[in-house]
Amino acid sequence: xxxxxxxxxxxxxxxxxxxxxxxxxxxxxxxxxxxxxxxxxxxxxxxxxxxxxxxxxxxxxxxxxxxxxxxxxxxxxxxxxxxxxxxxxxxxxxxxxxxxxxxxxxxxxxxxxxx
Numbered sequence: 001x002x003x004x005x006x007x008x009x010x011x012x013x014x015x016x017x018x019x020x021x022x023x024x025x026x027x028x029x030x031x032x033x034x035x036x037x038x039x040x041x042x043x044x045x046x047x048x049x050x051x052x053x054x055x056x057x058x059x060x061x062x063x064x065x066x067x068x069x070x071x072x073x074x075x076x077x078x079x080x081x082x083x084x085x086x087x088x089x090x091x092x093x094x095x096x097x098x099x100x101x102x103x104x105x106x107x108x109x110x111x112x113x114x115x
Contacts, residue, residue, distance in 0.1 A: 001075065005033060009077040010065055011058065021065045021074075022058045029077060036078030043081040055080055 009029050010021045024032060035051055036042065044052060059082075067074060 002033075005075045005077055006030065009033075009075045010067075011055075012076050012079040013055070013059060014079060014081045019079075020059075021067055021076075022063050023065045024058060024063075024077075028054065028058070032077045039078070041079040041081060047080075055082075 006026070006029055009032075010023050011032055013020045013022060031054065035047070044055065047055065065074075
């Protein structure tokens with residue numbers, strides 16, 4: 001299986017439009033196998049600068065391959081999750097509820113007075 005990946009493997013990139021398959025050169029396949037030596041799927045954010053630059057250049061070259069029936073059993077070197085960052089809504093700072101503080105204060109004072 002390793003020899004098939006080295007000779008014919010493709011990189012799967014998950015995009016918002018769906019998966020894309022890229023056929024890298026032999027040396028790029030060796031490096032990609034090294035990147036995915038412990039994991040099958042990695043998000044783009046966990047890659048270091050050199051690895052990220054390789055993935056970005058492969059996507060920019062647009063060497064995409066369509067997997068039809070003849071390419072159905074092409075070995076996949078690994079999968080990159082290339083999704084847009086999730087935006088987190090900033091919640092407004094919560095105001096102190098004065099009514100609760102006023103209701104609790106007498107109870108606390110009453111509990112402190114009891115022996």
